[in-house]
Amino acid sequence: HEEEHSVDVDDMGQDLERVLLDREQIDARLAEMAAQIDADYAGRDLLLVGVLKGAVMVMADLSRHLHSAVEMDWMAVSSYGAGTSSSGVVRILKDLDTDLTGRHVLIVEDIIDSGLTLSWLLSNLRTRGAASVEIAALLRKPEAAKVDVSVRYVGFDIPSEFVVGYGLDYAEKYRNLPFVGTLAPHVYAD
Ligand code: 5GP
Ligand code: MG
Ligand code: MG
Numbered sequence: 001h002e003e004e005h006s007v008d009v010d011d012m013g014q015d016l017e018r019v020l021l022d023r024e025q026i027d028a029r030l031a032e033m034a035a036q037i038d039a040d041y042a043g044r045d046l047l048l049v050g051v052l053k054g055a056v057m058v059m060a061d062l063s064r065h066l067h068s069a070v071e072m073d074w075m076a077v078s079s080y081g082a083g084t085s086s087s088g089v090v091r092i093l094k095d096l097d098t099d100l101t102g103r104h105v106l107i108v109e110d111i112i113d114s115g116l117t118l119s120w121l122l123s124n125l126r127t128r129g130a131a132s133v134e135i136a137a138l139l140r141k142p143e144a145a146k147v148d149v150s151v152r153y154v155g156f157d158i159p160s161e162f163v164v165g166y167g168l169d170y171a172e173k174y175r176n177l178p179f180v181g182t183l184a185p186h187v188y189a190d
Helices: 023-040 056-063 116-126 142-146 185-189
Strands: 016-021 046-052 071-079 090-094 104-112 132-140 153-157 180-183
Touching (some): 023 132, 023 153, 046 056, 056 132, 090 116, 180 185
Parallel strands (some): 046 071, 046 104, 132 153
Antiparallel strands (some): 016 180, 071 090
């Protein structure tokens, strides 16, 4: 009786406005991205670098569609500056355990908005002697087009709205939603 127990937009105390991408859509797209990654990295050892905390779900589900054994490591970064927009000045809260020398690295991200965080991360990891550094992001907003950061694998281009779920939070909540959705306006108003 999986249907009876599935989480939908009526859960979480009516905080949600609408579903943008449901779990089936997300999983189907991650399978396609994984097939592309498998093909591109055939015969090479791959290190997936997940960006905490938002990329946890993408990492878990994308990696399980891959047909080769990969390594995983995690970084936590924080953008300086107040508010909801990032400043481009990034602080490392948790660094990698892995030496990147000669490694093929694929950064796994939840969303690219201004692109400033990823742009910083990309150049940071490239200084560590990796053989290659590419990016896979589940979501991309229109703003990202203004920054010169090439994202090799993109799940979905979405409108410029604040989204939650599937790893993405609002004040640390809603990461556990199995879909990507928008919040009802009253949540922000509180
Ligand atoms: P950027 O540096 O590309 O502007 O943003 C990077 C980070 O901002 C993302 O990794 C994510 O944590 C957060 N972010 C950007 N847009 C959204 C959004 O629509 N919803 C949520 N929950 N976080 C976002
Ligand atoms: Mg992120
Ligand atoms: Mg956040």
